Amino acid sequence: MKKNQTHLLIFCTVLLFTSCAAPQYIHDTSSYERQKELRANRSGNVFVDIMSGVGSVFVAAMLDCEVDYVPSDQEFKKLKLVNPTNDTLYINMLTDLVWDNENYCDFMDIRIPPKLNCKVMVPMHAAYHLYFSNTPESEDDEMIQIYTTDVKRFTLTPGMTLEADTSTQEK
Structure with missing residues (x-):
């Protein structure tokens, strides 16, 4: 029984550390730091929402009244980029959304x-332009636009935009 508890504790610890780590596939320093800032902001927002909800319940119970709590809108979400190929994919995500006074919320060199x-x-x-390729050179990059509210998981397959271009030209 104690052995199972030890394995469960180790598994939960590893799971916790891997879920809190910033993405290891972002090689651009400023993009990596921006990703860590976004994660910290989201964690702060979740914590504040939880504490506000608990506080509302506590106040409602103490004053014997009904307190409506409306959580704030979630400002961030996780986008899962999937590489189904046998090659490494090189991705740049560009947007016109400004993160701070000087920089856009772009993610380069993924x-x-x-x-x-x-x-x-x-x-x-946010609208992102994803430039991706299976080579590090930018001459052969494909571009696709995604909206973060519409998508959770996106599979990137080289040639997917080329097929769309040829089908529209054939019509």
């Missing part, structure tokens, strides 16, 4: 190894 995925924290209600 490298996803073969058959793996990467979770990126992105702001809600």
Whole structure:
């Protein structure tokens, strides 16, 4: 019984550390730091929402009245980028959304190894241009636009935009 508890504790600890770590596939320093800031902001928002909800219940119980609590809108979400290919994918995510006074909320130099995925924290209600390729050179990049409110998981397959271009030209 004690052995099972030890294994469960180790598993939960590893799970906790991997879920809190910033994405390891972001190689651009400023993008990596921005990702850590977004995660910290989201954690702060979740904590404040939980404490506000508990406080509302406590006040309602103490005053014997009904207190309505409306949680704030979630500002960030996790976007899962999936690489189904046998090659490493090189991705740049560009947007016109400003993160601070000087910088856009862009994520550059994301490298996803073969058959793996990467979770990126992105702001809600943002349009991103994803430039991706299986080579590090930018000449052969494909571009696709996504809206963060519409998508949770996105599979990036080289050639997917080329097929769409040829089908529209054939019509």
